[in-house]
Amino acid sequence: MNPMDQLRAARPAHLDTPVDEATRAAELSYAMSQARTGRTRTMAKPVWGLAMAGAAAVTAAAVAVAVSGTGGTTPRAPSHVEAIPSFTGTAPVVRLSAKQILLAAADSSLKAPATTGPYWYVDSVIGVANEAGTRTRYLVHSMTSHRLWIAGSPERESWFVDRNLGTKPAKGAEVAWAGDGSPTKWSVETPEPKANDKNAVGRMELDSTPGKPFGNPINFGDKVFDLAGRNVSVAELKALPTTAAALKQRLLQGYAGHGTESGEPQDADSWLYQVTSGLLRDMPVEPAVRAAAYKVLAGLDGVRSLGEVTDALGRTGQGIARSENWSGAGFERQIIIDPRTGILLTDQIVAVRATGGYAWAKPGTPIWWEATTEASWTEKGPVKP
Amino acid sequence: MTDDSQRFTTMYDECRQRVWAYVVSRAGRQIADEVVSETFAIAWRRFDDVPDPALPWLLGVARNVLRDNIRADIKRESLAGELRAWTEGDHAEQVAERLAIVTAMASLHEDDREILILVAWQGLTPREAASVVGCSPAAFRVRLHRARKRLVRAVDASPAAVSRSRVRNLSEEWS
Numbered sequence: 001m002n003p004m005d006q007l008r009a010a011r012p013a014h015l016d017t018p019v020d021e022a023t024r025a026a027e028l029s030y031a032m033s034q035a036r037t038g039r040t041r042t043m044a045k046p047v048w049g050l051a052m053a054g055a056a057a058v059t060a061a062a063v064a065v066a067v068s069g070t071g072g073t074t075p076r077a078p079s080h081v082e083a084i085p086s087f088t089g090t091a092p093v094v095r096l097s098a099k100q101i102l103l104a105a106a107d108s109s110l111k112a113p114a115t116t117g118p119y120w121y122v123d124s125v126i127g128v129a130n131e132a133g134t135r136t137r138y139l140v141h142s143m144t145s146h147r148l149w150i151a152g153s154p155e156r157e158s159w160f161v162d163r164n165l166g167t168k169p170a171k172g173a174e175v176a177w178a179g180d181g182s183p184t185k186w187s188v189e190t191p192e193p194k195a196n197d198k199n200a201v202g203r204m205e206l207d208s209t210p211g212k213p214f215g216n217p218i219n220f221g222d223k224v225f226d227l228a229g230r231n232v233s234v235a236e237l238k239a240l241p242t243t244a245a246a247l248k249q250r251l252l253q254g255y256a257g258h259g260t261e262s263g264e265p266q267d268a269d270s271w272l273y274q275v276t277s278g279l280l281r282d283m284p285v286e287p288a289v290r291a292a293a294y295k296v297l298a299g300l301d302g303v304r305s306l307g308e309v310t311d312a313l314g315r316t317g318q319g320i321a322r323s324e325n326w327s328g329a330g331f332e333r334q335i336i337i338d339p340r341t342g343i344l345l346t347d348q349i350v351a352v353r354a355t356g357g358y359a360w361a362k363p364g365t366p367i368w369w370e371a372t373t374e375a376s377w378t379e380k381g382p383v384k385p
Numbered sequence: 386m387t388d389d390s391q392r393f394t395t396m397y398d399e400c401r402q403r404v405w406a407y408v409v410s411r412a413g414r415q416i417a418d419e420v421v422s423e424t425f426a427i428a429w430r431r432f433d434d435v436p437d438p439a440l441p442w443l444l445g446v447a448r449n450v451l452r453d454n455i456r457a458d459i460k461r462e463s464l465a466g467e468l469r470a471w472t473e474g475d476h477a478e479q480v481a482e483r484l485a486i487v488t489a490m491a492s493l494h495e496d497d498r499e500i501l502i503l504v505a506w507q508g509l510t511p512r513e514a515a516s517v518v519g520c521s522p523a524a525f526r527v528r529l530h531r532a533r534k535r536l537v538r539a540v541d542a543s544p545a546a547v548s549r550s551r552v553r554n555l556s557e558e559w560s
Contacts (some may be wrong), residue, residue, distance in 0.1 A: 003537050007490065007505040009485045015406035015434050015506065023418060028397060030391055031425040034433065111419075114527075 002093045026107040033318060033339045034306050037250050067160045067236070089104040098303040101318045106294035109342030110287050115377040120150040123374040127312055129170065129367045131360035132186040132206065136347055138176035139365070140186060142167040142206055147215075147369075149382040150284060154222035159382035161215030167206040184208040189357070200202070213385035225283055227274045228254030234284060242288035244295035251275055251296070269300050271371040273322050277335050282375050290342055297335075311346035313371045323352070330354060346371040393432060396439050397425055403507060404443050408451060412497075412501045415464030416455050423450045442504070443515040448517060462528035489539035504529060 017026075026294075096104075132140045143165040145328050151158045167186065169177035177183075183241035186206040218224055223231035228251045236369065241247045251272060259266040276296050279285065297303060297320070306319030317336040324331045330353035336346040351361035360369050404424055407419040428435055436442050451460070464532060468491040480534040490498060505512035516523035 003486070003533055003540065004501075005488050006482065006502060006503055006540075007536065010490070012410070012487065013505045014470065015409055016402070017405075017543060019401055019405065023395075027418075027422045027425055030422055031397070031429040032393065034426045034430045036430060182425045190499070370416070 026104060029096065029104040030107070030339060033096045033101050033104050038322035070124050096305055096318075098305040098320050099298045101305055101320065101337070102294045102298035102303070104339040105318075105337050105342045106298070107295060108338075108340055109290035109341075112287055112342055114287070117377040117379045118156060118212075119151050119378050119381055120152065121371065121374060121376060121378040121380070122146070122148040122150075122280065122282045124370050124372040125165070125313065126370045127368070129361070129365060130167075130186075130190065130204070130206065131190045132188045133176065133180040133183075135181065135294055136179040137360070138173035138180070138201075138207060139170035139176075140167050140173070140188075141170050145213075148282070150218070150224045150234060152284075152377070154233065157382065158218040158224050159215055159384060160218055161213050161383065161385055163213040166208045166210040168208055180364040215382075215385045222325040226260070227251075227279060227283065229256070229260050230254050237283055237285050237289075239290045240285055240292075242286065242292050243293045244299060247292040247374075248272065248296045248299070249277075254287070269302065270322070270324060273297065273300055273303070274333065277344065277347050278331070280335075280337075281347050281370065281372055284375075284377070287342075294342065294357065299362070306334065309334075311371050312348070312366070313346075313373065315345050315371075317345045321350075324349065331358075343375075344372065389432060393429055396428070396435070400440050400443050401425070403440055404447050407444050407502065407507055409450075409467060410452055410506055411464075411541060412455070412460050413465075413467035415463035416459060420447055420450050420455065423454060437445075439495060440507075441509060441516045444507070444509075444517040445519065479546075485540050486536075489536055489542075492539050493532070493535060497535050500525070500528050500532040501536060541552050 004334055012260055078120070126144045126146055128142045130135055130140050130142065145163040145165050147161045149159045175253075184207065188204050188206060190202050190204045220231055222233040222235070224234055225232050225237065227237070241250050252268065254275070255268055255271050261269070263275075276293050280290060280293050280297075300322070303322050306321050308316055309319035310316050315336075317338045319334055319336050321332045321334045324333050330351070331349050332352050334342055334346075334348050334350050336348070337344050346369055348366045349360060351365045351367055352363055354361040354365075358367060402420065405417055405421050408420045408424075412420070424443060427441075427446050427450070428443060471487040471491050490501065491500070499518065500514070503509050503517055504511065507514075509517065511520045511525050511529060512528075515522045518525065520528070
């Protein structure tokens with residue numbers, strides 16, 4: 001035998017190990033979640049390219065979610081929810097289904113590098129859109145920086161620190177704002193639906209001047225997050241089930257037929273979508289729990305893929321949407337995720353066919369969002385104001 | 386499933402094992418899935434550019450991913466484990482000749498080993514292998530000739546087995 005034949009014969013047998021089915025599915029999902037290049041039939045852009053870049057200016061700003069957390073960020077609890085058909089059958093050809101993207105994110109979550117440290121640190125920006133102006137009408141964005149230091153051990157203090165980053169005209173609204181005399185303060189109507197009048201409004205004063213940081217210890221014993229309507233400790237979060245079925249069952253124990261922040265009725269799937277997204281957004285859970293959470297989302301009816309979208313901080317990710325209905329208005333809740341890392345970049349509520357107090361919000365306008373820039377264990381303790 | 390995703394899946398099923406084997410033989414199992422996953426992600430993004438047959442193109446992409454996306458220390462560690470696996474196992478059942486040649490293979494410089502992997506273990510033609518490493522077929526033949534010579538020399542020089550520590554040291558030439 002010549003050396004090359006010998007070498008061929010000596011090929012290590014393990015090089016022929018076939019791929020297992022789970023890896024195959026994950027790799028195909030991940031691959032096809034990528035945007036195509038060099039062709040006209042690219043992934044569909046969202047209808048709402050609109051105006052979010054104003055928030056990019058606050059990238060450096062802070063912070064995370066107060067202890068009332070997961071559901072507290074919802075503007076209003078849904079009043080009712082329609083049955084939503086699955087949209088996957090009508091999605092554009094090169095767009096992956098929501099389920100495929102969510103399963104790819106689940107797979108990536110398992111591979112995410114672990115972080116360590118005494119504090120779970122969350123840094124995010126919360127934005128709210130309003131229509132403002134006296135001579136002209138335009139969108140303004142009010143941003144709040146949120147930071148959260150959750151001690152891994154109840155022996156240490158957990159803190160939240162918020163800072164009002166001020167209100168500014170949305171990107172694209174500058175001309176109208178100038179036409180209004182470039183005001184730096186606004187008084188806006190804000191929907192405050194009442195039981196007997198869903199279109200009732202209140203008034204809110206907005207100011208372009210950022211505020212001072214404000215913070216406090218989170219002092220609920222060892223409870224640091226609101227998960228599924230119940231306050232939980234870090235230890236309880238770490239002990240969450242690692243299979244989708246068990247996690248879903250566990251979360252649904254907190255479901256009582258209404259929203260997390262109000263007594264308004266909310267159906268179980270809509271509630272679960274919100275609660276599970278909140279867990280993925282900022283809670284210190286094991287990689288296997290994150291993977292299970294993405295699988296819970298993948299198993300919900302009515303989730304659909306938006307393709308590649310850009311969040312308020314200018315980051316791109318895969319958009320997943322699910323219709324919501326509250327305040328007599330049509331909205332959808334969107335999460336923007338990076339399926340390569342399993343990170344949830346942004347959670348937001350976007351107008352689809354808004355009416356009543358939100359009639360000014362054109363289809364595709366995000367009216368509330370939370371963009372998370374960091375959620376990891378760290379050595380550094382709270383920066384107290 | 387759309388035509389493209391169907392075609393892509395077919396390509397994946399035809400080539401995935403070969404791409405994985407290439408990455409494993411060059412850098413070990415520890416990082417192989419990651420490199421393979423990224424390779425097919427790039428293949429989907431650039432699906433219009435993928436030639437037929439796709440394998441040499443995919444190997445070239447995997448090669449770049451391996452070079453650019455994986456940290457050197459992780460590569461070193463993964464490769465060290467792989468090279469150990471070539472020469473380990475139940476030696477009583479190992480044919481002495483096989484042990485000698487994989488030991489020699491493990492001792493070669495990374496560039497030589499890659500050339501030989503492409504030709505002997507991937508079964509590529511010199512033209513295909515040249516496209517993977519990004520040189521002309523003529524240049525590739527020269528490199529293959531030299532790699533073969535060094536392999537033979539290493540077989541002659543090597544004891545029947547290589548200690549684990551030696552393999553570990555050899556693998557550190559990668560970086």
